[in-house]
Structures are given as structure tokens and as C-alpha cells.
Amino acid sequence: MQSRRNFIRWSALSLPLLSIGKAFSKKTVAVTKPIVVSTWDSGLPVNAVAWKVLKQPNGYALDAVEAGARSIEDTINCCVGLGGNPDRDGKVTLDASIMDDKFNCGSVMALEFIKHPISVARKVMENTPHVQLVGEGALQFALASGFQKESGKLSPDAEKTYKNWLKKSEYKPVINIEQQQSKGQKTKGGPFAPNFFDDGTPNHDTMGTIAMDAAGNLSGACTTSGMGFKMRGRVGDSPIIGAGLYVDNEVGAATGSGQGEEVLRVAGAFLIVEMMRMGKSPEEACKIAVERIIKINPTKAKDFQVGFIAINKQGEYGAYSIHHGFNYSVTSSDDGGKVFMAKSHFPKG
Ligand code: SD4
Secondary structure, X not given: OOOHHHHHHHHHHHHHHHHHHHHHHHHHOOOOOOEEEXXXXXXXXXXXXXXXXXXXXXXXXXXXXXXXXXXXXXXXXXXXXXXXXXXXXXXXXXXXXXXXXXXXXXXXXXXXXXXXXXXXXXXXXXXXXXXXEEHHHHHHHHHHOXXXXXXXXXXXXXXXXXXXXXXXXXXXXXXXXXXXXXXXXXXXXXXXXXXXOOOOOEOOOOEEEEXXXXXXXXXXXXXXXXXXXXXXXOOOOOOOEOOOEEEEOOOEEEEEEEOHHHHHHOOHHHHHHHHHHOOOOHHHHHHHHHHHHHHXXXXXXXXXXXXXXXXXXXXXXXXXXXXXXXXXXXXXXXXXXXXXXXXXXXXXX
16 A cells, blocks of 8 residues: 555656646647637628738737728628617617737727727727727717718618617517518528528628637627617627627637627626636537526526627637527638537527
């Protein structure tokens, strides 16, 4: 039998060996980088823009996620940028956040008239001592920073949807609204929502993008017009660091899409990063955050959607949602990227 003394000596001697073993095993794990992951299949073209930055010799993840977010802010769609759905007073108010590999972060909330809220968020991060600017002050800062003031006119699609909404003025979130036809039918043709409805209306939702560059540094961006027909002044999770977006360069990054109020309650993105810090895979970490949301209110959870995506320092990625239908886009080479359906708590149907 090994004496206690020998055991201690044996343990002490073996510790360095064990750590050498660990160091070796760490080295042998192949890291996938650069890599960019975005919410929804509408994230595929966003990833393509980010990828152009990431594949450059010194492509920086922060530049990549900003460029990706800008590209979708440039398009007319339901849920990101000035073409998005307005609040219940008919005004488009934008939320965006950005975070780099050194805990620098910036965000804007309820910003009106500015085409690229993500770039204003970056300016808040880089040029002010603050993290968040809201409403009139955010606009003032944007204009002082050289951003152009656009008209407050609704896009034709948003105007149509808003007029429709006014008929009932029913404040009620719709699960996977981005997965449905304009008339409320489910989309045809497979599990993924098309980028365009049959009538040509672009179809997508809040854009969260997280990336790791070739140097192994992580960054993230999140941009949205928020929940359609929200109360004036309502702010969701997307511009809140730790809720809609979080990046810890030692561990990983997370973002998401869905009913912001529920994400805020659990500090979703931060929770996911902390779970990855404790050794959970990106998918497991997203699942834990989703389950926590459901546990708070299992009955109500049947009526709202939240989907998270995450990546870790090995370039592993994953996602999880409350309801079936949340998909996400992954790009890590010149192959144009892939769309995956996230696993969900409530199955399809
Ligand atoms: C919000 N999380 O404002 C955003 C909206 C969203 O799918 O993602 N909708 O709550």
C-alpha cells in the first residue's frame, strides 16, 4: 500500500507531468480561425462581408463585425436599420452594441435618423468615456461625429406593416415572426426562412455577429430596430452589454435574437460566456441560458422566442433556442458559409 508520505511525493512529482500533458493536449486542439457566426440565415451575406475583412493578413475581428453589421443596416428589411418596423408611435428607433477583445464596448439605444447605429456605437466606445448613449443624446453625438441625419420616413414595407398593425394595435410578440409569410402563413420550402418573402419583402431579424480573427481575438456586434411596434422609449437586450452581446477574449463570445425582455432578465450573453468559462461547449452554454429563461416563466415561454449563438476560443460554435425555427450562419472559409438550424427546447410543430 502506498504510504501517505509516498502518495504526497508521488502527487507532487506527477503534477508537473500532468500539467505538461494538459499543455500538450491544449496545443493539439485544432483551432478554427478566422471564423464568423451570425444569427439567422440572413447572417450569411453579413458573414460574407465580415469574412472579407477576416481573410486579410491583419484582418481584425472588430472591423469584421462592424462591417458585417453595416452591410445589413444598408438594406431595407423588417428588423435592422432605418427601413425596419417602427415603434407604436410610428418612429424607427435603433439599438446597437459592439464589443472588442479588451472589454471595450459601446452602444446606442433608441437612436433615430442614423443609418449606421453600429458605427455610432463604435464611436461611443472609442471616442467617449462612456459605454452607452441613448435617444436624443445619442443622436446629438452621432451628428457631432459626422454622421448624416436621414429622413424619418418609413420604408414602404414598414409603412404597410405599421398601417396593418394600427388596425388592431395589438402589442403582442409573434414567435419566429421572421419565419412567416407576410400573411401570417409559415414559409414554404424547407426548414430555413427565405431571405425574401414571395412578394419580395426581405425577411430577417436582429443581427448578432461574433467573430474570431486569425490572431485569435474575438469581437461582437449586435444591431436591430428592436421589437416591432414597441412602446416609445422601450429598449431591448441588443444594446445592453451582457444581455444582447458579450465578449471575453479569454473565453468566448455570445449574442442572440428574440424577445429582449426575457434575455435581459438573465443577462443572457454574459451567462453564456460564463458557462463556457466553466467548460461548457457553446451549444451547452446557450442551452443553459435558454432553460433559465424558460424556468422563470414556463407558461409564457410558449409564446415567445429567444435564440442564442456562441463561439469559444477554439473556434467551436453552437446555438440554442426556445422554439424550433431559429437558424444561424457560420463562415470559416471561402466556401460561402453554412446555415444551421439551432436545437430548441420546444420541438418543431
Ligand atoms: C429586442 N432582441 O429588441 C431584440 C429584437 C429581436 O427578434 O431580436 N427580435 O428585443
